[in-house]
Each structure stands twice: as structure tokens, then as C-alpha cells.
Amino acid sequence: MSDPTEVLVEVRDLKKHFPARAGLFRKPRRYLKAVDGVSFVIRKGETLGLVGESGCGKTTLGRTLLRLVEPTSGSVRFEGVEITSLPRAELRKMRRQMQMIFQDPYSSLNPRMTAGAMIEEGLIVHGQGNKRERKERVAELLHLVGLSPRDAGKYPHEFSGGQRQRVGIARALALVPKWIVADEPVSALDVSIQAQILNLLVELQESFGLTYLFISHDLRVVEHVSDRVAVMYLGRIVELARSQALYARPRHPYTQMLLASLPLPDPRRRGRPAVVGDVPSALSPPAGCPFHPRCSSSMETCREVSPEMVEVEPDHFVACHLHAREQQRPGSP
Amino acid sequence: MAAGFVHYFSRCPKKRQGRREDVPLPHDSKRKPSVRQAEGRSVRRGIYVFPVSATMRPIAVPTGRTEGQVSGSSEGKIEGSMTEARSAKPALLEVQELKTGFQTERGWAWAVNGVSFSIERGKTLCLVGESGCGKTVTGLSILRLVPSPPGRIVSGRIRLDGTELLDLPEKDMRRIRGNRISMIFQEPMTSLNPVFTVGSQVEEAIRLHQKVSRGEARKRAIEMFGRVGLPSPEQTIRDYPNQLSGGMRQRVMIAMALSCHPDVLIADEPTTALDVTIQAQILDLMSALQKQMGMAILFITHDLGIVAQIADEVAIMYAGKIVEHAPVVDLYDRPRHPYTVGLLRSVPKPRLGEGERRRLDAIPGAVPDLARLPAGCSYQDRCPWVFEKCRREEPPLLAAGQGTAAGRRRSACWRWEDL
Numbered sequence: 001m002s003d004p005t006e007v008l009v010e011v012r013d014l015k016k017h018f019p020a021r022a023g024l025f026r027k028p029r030r031y032l033k034a035v036d037g038v039s040f041v042i043r044k045g046e047t048l049g050l051v052g053e054s055g056c057g058k059t060t061l062g063r064t065l066l067r068l069v070e071p072t073s074g075s076v077r078f079e080g081v082e083i084t085s086l087p088r089a090e091l092r093k094m095r096r097q098m099q100m101i102f103q104d105p106y107s108s109l110n111p112r113m114t115a116g117a118m119i120e121e122g123l124i125v126h127g128q129g130n131k132r133e134r135k136e137r138v139a140e141l142l143h144l145v146g147l148s149p150r151d152a153g154k155y156p157h158e159f160s161g162g163q164r165q166r167v168g169i170a171r172a173l174a175l176v177p178k179w180i181v182a183d184e185p186v187s188a189l190d191v192s193i194q195a196q197i198l199n200l201l202v203e204l205q206e207s208f209g210l211t212y213l214f215i216s217h218d219l220r221v222v223e224h225v226s227d228r229v230a231v232m233y234l235g236r237i238v239e240l241a242r243s244q245a246l247y248a249r250p251r252h253p254y255t256q257m258l259l260a261s262l263p264l265p266d267p268r269r270r271g272r273p274a275v276v277g278d279v280p281s282a283l284s285p286p287a288g289c290p291f292h293p294r295c296s297s298s299m300e301t302c303r304e305v306s307p308e309m310v311e312v313e314p315d316h317f318v319a320c321h322l323h324a325r326e327q328q329r330p331g332s333p
Numbered sequence: 334m335a336a337g338f339v340h341y342f343s344r345c346p347k348k349r350q351g352r353r354e355d356v357p358l359p360h361d362s363k364r365k366p367s368v369r370q371a372e373g374r375s376v377r378r379g380i381y382v383f384p385v386s387a388t389m390r391p392i393a394v395p396t397g398r399t400e401g402q403v404s405g406s407s408e409g410k411i412e413g414s415m416t417e418a419r420s421a422k423p424a425l426l427e428v429q430e431l432k433t434g435f436q437t438e439r440g441w442a443w444a445v446n447g448v449s450f451s452i453e454r455g456k457t458l459c460l461v462g463e464s465g466c467g468k469t470v471t472g473l474s475i476l477r478l479v480p481s482p483p484g485r486i487v488s489g490r491i492r493l494d495g496t497e498l499l500d501l502p503e504k505d506m507r508r509i510r511g512n513r514i515s516m517i518f519q520e521p522m523t524s525l526n527p528v529f530t531v532g533s534q535v536e537e538a539i540r541l542h543q544k545v546s547r548g549e550a551r552k553r554a555i556e557m558f559g560r561v562g563l564p565s566p567e568q569t570i571r572d573y574p575n576q577l578s579g580g581m582r583q584r585v586m587i588a589m590a591l592s593c594h595p596d597v598l599i600a601d602e603p604t605t606a607l608d609v610t611i612q613a614q615i616l617d618l619m620s621a622l623q624k625q626m627g628m629a630i631l632f633i634t635h636d637l638g639i640v641a642q643i644a645d646e647v648a649i650m651y652a653g654k655i656v657e658h659a660p661v662v663d664l665y666d667r668p669r670h671p672y673t674v675g676l677l678r679s680v681p682k683p684r685l686g687e688g689e690r691r692r693l694d695a696i697p698g699a700v701p702d703l704a705r706l707p708a709g710c711s712y713q714d715r716c717p718w719v720f721e722k723c724r725r726e727e728p729p730l731l732a733a734g735q736g737t738a739a740g741r742r743r744s745a746c747w748r749w750e751d752l
Contacts, residue, residue, distance in 0.1 A: 053608040054579070160699050161464075190463040190635060195679035195695035202692065217608060220638075224681035224693070261613035263638035265680055267661040270642055275610045278578050 008179060008211050009042040009065070014074035016057075016064045020283055032282050034060040036235035037074075039309070042179070047205065047212040049226030049243065051219055051258070053279050057235040058215045059103075062181045065213065066098055067091060078179070096126055099172035103184035105164035109156040115142070115167045116152030122174045141170040145200060162193035169200065173208075181213045186221060198225060219262055223247050228315075231255050234282055234290040237309070241316040251318040253295045289321065297322060423495060424451035425629050426475070426514075426597050431489035433467075433474045436482065442703035444470040444484075446653035449730075452597065452629040457620075459640045459661075460633045461676070462650035465700050468633045471650070472599045475631070476510050493597065512542040515590035519602040521582035525574040531585045532558075532570025535592055542593045557588040561618060580611035587618065594626055601633045616643060637680055641665060649673050652701055652711035655730055659742035667752075669733045669744035671716045672696075674752060710746075718748050 016035040019028030034057040042048045052058050063069040065076055067083055076083040078098065086094060102108035110118060116138045123134045139149035145166040156164055165185060172180055182201065186194040202225065204210060216222050222229055222243075229246045231239040231254065239252040250256045261275045277294040280286055286293050292302040299321060307319045433445040444467040452458045460468045473479045474486050477498065491498040493513060498506065518524045526534060535557060536550040545553070551570070558566035561584040574582055583603060590598060600619070604612040620643060623630055634640060640647055644661040649672060657670035668674045678694035698715040707713060710723040726747075733744035746752070 053610060162699060191637070191676060191679045192463060192696035193699065195681075195693035196697075198681070199692055199695055219609065220681040258609060261609045263613070263616070263636070263642045265638045265641045265665070265677070265682075267641040267644070267665050275613045278580055278611070279608075 006044040007041045008044045008079060009213075010075075010077040011041070011065065012039050012075045012077075014038045014061070014064060014076060015072045016060055016069060017072045030283055033235045033285065034282060035064055035071075038232075038235075038237055040230060040237060040240060042211060042213060045205075045209050045211055046227040047214050047225050049222035049229040050213060050215045050232060051217060051222050051229060052232035053258075054217060055279055055282060056232045057282070058217075058232055059183055061232070062100070062183050062213060062215050066095070066100055066181055068100070092125075096175045097177050098179045098181070099175065099177040101165075101168050101172050101180060101182040101185045104188055105161050105168055106156075106188070108168055109164055111156050114153050114155055115147075115159070115170075118167065119152075119171045119174050122171065126175060128175070137174070138170075141174055144173065144204070145170045146196075160193075161189050162196060165189060165197055166200070169197075169204070173204065176208070177210070179211045179213070181215070183215045184217070185214075187216065187218065194221070201225065219258060231258070234280065234285050236290065236319065237317075238291065238319050239317065240309075245313075245316050251312055251316065251323055252291075252320050253297055253322070254291045257294070289319075423492065425454045425494060426631070427451040427490070427492040428471075428475065429490040429492075431471065431474055431491065432487045433470050433479055433484060433489075434487055435484045437704050439702075439704040443653045443706075444703060445474055448489075448650070448653070448655055450648055450655065450658065452631060454596070454629050455623065455627045456645045457623070457630040457632055457643055459644035459647045460631060460650055461635060461637065461640055461647060463635060463700055465703070466650045467653040467703075468635075468650055469601055472516060472601050472631060472633055475597075475599060476514055476516060477506055478510075478516075508542070511538055511590075511595075512593045513595055514597040514599065515593070515595040516599040516601065517583075517586050517590050517603045519605050521579055521586050521606065522574070524586055525582060527574050530571050530573055531577065531582075532572075535570070535585065535589045538589050539592050553592065554588070557592050558585075560622065561585075561588045561591075562614070563588070579607055580614065583607060583611075583615055584618070587615070587622070591622060591626065591628075595628055597629045597631065598623075599631045599633070602635070603632075604639065605634070605636070612639075619643070637676060649676070652706060653703060654711070654745065655743075656712065656745045657733075657743065658730070659744075663734075663742055669742065669749040669752060670712075670746045671718050671748075671752065672712050675715070718746075718751060720748070722747050 014035055015033070015037055017031040017033050020030045020032050021028045036057075038061060040048070050058050050061065060069060064071045065083075067076075067086075071084055074084070078094065081094070083091070083094065113121075116135075119138045119141055120134050123129060123137060128134065129137065138152055142149050142151055147163060147166055147170070151159070151163075156167070159167065165188075169185075185201070186197050189197060198221065201212070205212060212225070214222060214225050226243045228241065229243050230237050231246075231252065233254050239246065239250065239255045241251075246255065247259065250259055257275055280290070280293065288304045289295070289298070289302040289307050292298040295302065301321050305321070307321045307324055309317050309319045310324050312318050312323050428451065429449045431445050431448045432443065434441040434443045446467070448467070448471055450458060460471060462468050470479060470484070475491055475498070477486065479486060486499060489499065493509065498509065501509070525531065532551065532554050535554040536547070539545065539550040539553050540547070543550075554570055555566045558569055563569045563581060563584050569577070569581075574585075577585065586603075603619075604615050607615065616639065619630070632639075632643060641661065647657075647659060647661050647664045648655045649657040649670060651672050657664070657668065657673050659669065664673065665677070668677060675694070675696035679696060681693060696715050701707065701711055701714065707724070709725050709727055710716070710719075711727075713719050713723045716723065728745045728747045730743045730745040732742070733746075733749045734742045
């Protein structure tokens with residue numbers, strides 16, 4: 001791993017608000033705040049895990065970072081270069097450095113293209129090598145992700161789910177990126193295949209010094225792959241810490257609830273504390289701390305004031321009034 | 334909803350009954366039958382006739398209950414009868430040597446290939462395995478909902494309280510579905526009809542099996558919605574599925590499945606599409622309702638965390654066969670089949686130290702093609718314990734217990750003692 005303090009991606013107060021229109025020609029009156037003021041950094045060579053329930057804005061955040069979705073406001077710096085204001089042509093060049101692996105291996109591949117053609121496409125777009133060199137590179141990539149070079153001529157439907165995800169990974173690796181946003185890369189796979197893909201991602205990280213933003217709703221998977229973990233709730237990050245610290249001593253009541261609701265693979269330890277409520281609609285989030293209606297220790301301030309991110313111990317950030325009192329020093333993760 | 338529907342049906346001169354519902358192609362294993370197929374009952378949604386396969390002898394002696402006896406009968410006879418020792422009394426649901434196949438371009442694929450198990454009242458059996466191993470088809474076979482063609486239940490016995498389900502005429506089978514045996518599906522989004530209110534869909538299930546007035550059915554639906562923890566039931570029954578969240582939709586499905594107080598509930602990955610917090614709520618709800626109503630649950634899942642939390646017994650399935658069957662604690666303590674060992678090891682566990690290597694013990698390879706199974710054990714190509722006998726002879730599911738667990742567990746491995 002490279003210097004752990006070196007920052008690769010820096011995100012500041014990033015927002016993405018989708019207009020919710022009442023009618024086609026009406027002016028939007030409400031906004032869906034999918035990402036609502038998110039700040040964090042991703043360090044070179046690390047895996048930052050991003051967890052949260054469905055609808056909390058994980059995927060939108062991942063896409064906004066790569067500018068697959070235009071942000072409403074805020075800044076994303078990749079190696080010091082501001083991404084959000086980059087002109088299209090510049091952005092395209094930048095994209096070589098940052099790639100994405102998608103969740104659904106059934107819909108993220110073009111059914112009319114062979115695996116080889118899809119992997120090669122990125123090389124063609126970025127004008128790399130001649131035909132023969134590209135073919136060699138495709139074979140090499142297929143081998144790298146555990147497929148056979150002969151698989152280049154196959155269409156997506158000829159592969160199993162795990163193999164398709166391998167094709168998706170090969171495609172993301174084709175341009176030798178520095179940073180990969182992996183959006184639920186193993187959620188659609190069976191446990192045994194999931195373990196294979198996770199191992200592959202870790203191996204590739206070690207051999208190419210990749211940096212991952214690993215988005216998942218599966219807390220166990222995130223714990224397994226991540227160095228640091230960010231917990232998201234209704235468009236905001238509520239806790240960010242080193243993986244071990246977060247799982248051993250979760251500070252935010254929401255993180256505590258998430259961890260408590262995990263079914264333990266141990267039949268002798270049954271029974272979980274009751275989990276209450278559903279995620280509120282992001283269209284009309286509760287005032288103050290968005291988690292307060294489900295929180296067992298909510299206080300009066302929680303209903304009115306939205307808590308700031310506070311560093312409760314080195315490298316452990318929490319946005320909760322319970323911890324704001326302990327330490328008044330506002331930090332930036 | 335209409336995707337894949339046979340549009341030409343109404344004009345087709347060669348149309349047949351049973352063909353109307355979209356018939357998945359042999360290779361289209363990802364598709365799950367919709368609830369319309371599952372319930373197979375609604376007049377509004379069209380009547381579907383499930384063809385009785387040639388091998389099933391139609392016998393006209395239904396011993397199942399009739400409508401009048403339905404409600405309340407499952408209460409009361411809950412606990413006491415389930416003693417640990419196998420008494421002479423047969424189990425509530427008994428499946429014996431069930432064999433269900435699908436005709437594909439490459440010949441018959443046996444999705445369920447000689448599966449036997451039984452469940453007693455108030456108990457939960459978890460059926461575990463990877464996708465494509467036959468878990469869902471086992472559940473569908475019990476309800477005789479295997480899409481046919483291309484599927485067919487070829488042989489076996491399925492007894493509910495002594496009644497042989499495979500021999501029942503379709504008319505009587507329909508009285509059992511949704512009434513004595515209910516099923517919950519994985520996707521709460523696609524199992525509900527989007528153009529009817531959730532209340533009317535639950536009421537329909539009640540009215541179909543019980544002779545009650547509309548008002549009474551509505552009252553029962555409201556009561557059921559309250560029991561599954563849906564907020565303000567009187568309002569919620571007027572909502573359409575799109576107005577509810579995923580967790581609420583799954584609660585509606587559970588309300589619908591339990592509205593007739595079934596003896597057996599088949600739950601096919603009911604929480605896979607849900608978040609962990611909602612999953613925890615649904616699992617708690619199901620076990621609470623099981624305690625109240627005393628139904629037997631066949632829980633189909635691939636999540637070993639859930640299995641540990643809810644199962645009494647576990648059956649591990651691989652390539653259409655049960656390869657291990659054991660009480661839940663014994664299974665986690667000492668798995669007796671290499672596949673179980675592999676599954677338990679592939680689950681990501683909490684890391685211990687900072688610098689620990691992050692490798693999981695993955696099971697190499699993938700599930701074999703059901704239409705082209707190798708000779709001998711179907712797990713041979715992925716098994717680290719494989720030896721020459723595994724490639725020649727298929728291991729039968731035999732008792733694999735030692736000491737106290739003797740007789741209570743079975744494994745289909747030649748080398749279970751070495752694991």
C-alpha cells in the first residue's frame with residue numbers, strides 16, 4: 001500500500017438534488033435531496049466502504065463522484081483536479097483514471113456485444129494501441145480476471161452471473177485506472193461466487209495499487225473489504241471511521257441499529273433487539289437530524305438542529321448530538 | 334407486468350389451456366412465477382388451469398378440509414404434538430423422493446432430483462443452496478405450481494396431513510393453495526397486482542377460501558394488516574402497491590399468505606430484496622406469527638445468517654439433491670458435507686487484526702449444468718476432499734451422526750467422517 005496519508009479524492013459539501021415535479025410543465029416545488037452535503041476524502045490505495053439502506057443515496061453519490069450524474073453543488077477533486085467544472089473533453093480524458101463496476105451483471109453488459117468487444121471499447125475510445133495490441137490486451141485482461149482468452153468471443157448470455165461480473169471488472173480495468181467505484185459489485189451473486197469476486201477485487205487492488213470506493217448494503221461484505229467505512233443515511237454521512245473501530249465501537253445510533261439487525265451466523269446466539277421504523281421519504285426528510293424519528297436516544301435538539309460532523313477520536317467522525325456535546329471541535333473528515 | 338405475456342393468445346387457433354400465462358423458456362431460470370400463477374385462482378385475473386401431468390393419477394377422494402372448517406382450526410393444536418422423538422404420527426408435511434424436471438434443448442434438467450424431507454407443525458425447515466440448485470422448484474412442486482410445460486413433477490409423494498397432494502384433482506388442489514399451504518415470494522414488488530388496492534387483494538384471498546361477506550373479509554384483512562404490523566390498517570388497505578415501501582409490501586404478502594391460517598407457509602427468500610433493518614423486522618414478525626398460529630414454515634434462503642437465526646432443521650441442497658440434513662446447531666458446529674463447509678467458510682466474518690490478509694475461502698468453480706451432471710457426486714469438481722470413488726459412485730443421503738447426534742442427521746458424502 002502506498003503512503004496512507006496521500007489523498008486521491010477529496011469531496012467537499014457535495015449535493016445532488018433532483019427536482020420532483022408535480023406536472024410536466026410545472027416548476028419543481030420540492031427537491032429530492034439524494035446527496036445532501038457530503039464531505040470526505042479517499043486516500044491512495046485504500047478501500048473506502050459506503051453502506052446504508054436502499055434509497056439513502058449511496059448509488060447517486062457514487063455516480064455523482066464520477067460525474068455520471070451532474071452534481072447540484074460542491075466539489076470533487078481527483079488528484080487535485082476539480083472534476084465538477086471540467087469541460088467534457090477534459091473529463092473524458094480523466095475518465096481513464098476512474099472507472100465503475102456496476103451492480104447488476106445482467107443489465108450492465110450489452111447483450112449484443114461480445115465480452116471482448118466490450119472490454120476493447122474503452123481502449124478504442126481512448127485511442128490505445130492498434131488492433132492486434134488491443135486484442136492481446138483483451139486476452140491479458142480476461143486472464144487476469146480468471147476467464148479464458150477464448151471467452152472473448154462469447155456473448156453475455158453465455159456467461160454465468162459471476163463470470164459476467166468478471167467481464168465487468170475486466171472492462172473497468174482495461175484502461176488501468178487509479179480509482180474504481182464499485183457499486184454493489186457482489187449483491188447479485190451467490191455467497192460462494194461472491195467470495196470469489198471479493199477475493200479477485202482484493203488481489204487486483206494489491207497488484208495494481210487500486211483505490212476503491214466500495215458501495216454496498218451488506219455490512220459484512222463492507223467490513224471484509226474496507227479499510228475505512230462511511231455510513232450514509234438520507235443523503236448524509238452520519239459516521240465515518242476505520243473499519244475495525246466502526247464495527248467494534250459504533251458511535252452513531254443508526255450504525256448501532258444496522259449492526260444489531262445483522263443476523264449472526266451462530267444458531268446459539270439468537271434474538272436481536274427490536275428495530276423500529278422505515279426509512280423516511282427523501283422527498284420530505286424529517287427536520288433536524290434525519291434519523292431522530294427512529295432513534296431511541298433522540299433529544300429535543302435532534303428535532304430542530306441538524307448535527308455537524310465531529311471527530312470523536314482520531315479518524316472517527318460522527319454526526320450526532322450525543323457526541324457533539326463531548327467534543328465541540330468540528331472536524332472535516 | 335405484461336412482459337413476456339403471450340400476446341397472440343386470443344387469436345391463436347392452436348391455443349391450449351395452461352399456455353396462456355407466460356411460459357418461461359427452459360434456459361430462463363431467473364424468472365419467478367408471478368403471484369397470479371401462484372394463486373391460480375382469480376376470476377378477475379383470468380383462470381389458469383394447471384395441467385395435471387400424465388404420471389399423476391387423478392383420484393377423486395379429497396380428504397382435505399372444506400371451507401367451513403378453515404378458520405381457527407390451526408390454533409389450539411399447536412405445541413404438545415411436536416415431540417422430539419419421531420412418533421408414529423406422520424409429520425404435517427411429508428415430501429418423499431420428489432422428482433421435478435424441465436425439458437430443455439439439451440434434455441431433461443432435474444431441478445429436484447429425489448428430495449425427501451418432512452416438517453412438523455410449529456417447526457421451521459430451512460432449505461439452503463445457491464441459485465439454480467432447485468430450492469424454489471421444490472417449493473413450487475409442493476404447491477403443484479411448476480410451470481408446465483416445460484416443467485413436470487415426474488414422481489414422488491407429497492403428503493399434507495396424510496393427504497396425497499400429487500393425486501388430488503386440480504379443483505381440490507386449488508382449495509389447498511393459499512388456504513392450507515401458502516407461499517411468499519422473493520420480490521414483493523412483482524408479486525402484487527399494481528392495479529388493485531392491497532386490501533382488495535388480501536380480501537380476495539380470504540373470500541376465495543372462506544364463505545364470508547365482503548364486509549367480513551374486509552374486517553379480517555384489516556385485522557391481518559394490524560397483526561403484521563402495518564401502520565393504520567384501515568388506511569393502508571386502500572393503498573396501491575406502489576404507495577408502499579418494500580418492507581410494507583412484504584408485510585402485505587405475509588398478511589395475504591396468513592389470512593387463511595395456513596398449516597404450512599413456504600417462504601421463498603422473503604427478505605432477500607430488503608434492507609437488513611427491514612429484514613430483521615420481517616424475520617421477527619414471521620417467528621412471532623409462527624408462535625401464535627403454529628404453522629410449519631419451509632424457509633428457502635441462501636443466507637446462512639438467517640438460517641442460524643430461524644431454523645430448527647436445515648437441508649442443504651446442491652444440484653437438485655439434499656446433500657446434508659441436520660438440526661441447526663449441529664450443522665453449524667460440525668458440517669458433514671464439503672459443500673456445507675464451503676458455504677459456511679465463504680461468509681465474510683469480522684476481521685480480527687489490522688493487517689490480516691483479506692481472503693475468503695471461496696468455493697472454486699460454479700454450479701454444474703443440471704442437464705449434464707457428471708457421473709458420481711455432482712459436487713466432485715468443486716470439492717477439496719474429492720477422491721476416486723466420488724467420480725464413480727454417487728453418494729446416497731445416509732445417516733451421518735456420531736454420539737448424541739446419531740440418527741438425527743444425514744449427509745450425502747463418502748467422506749463425511751473426514752471433514
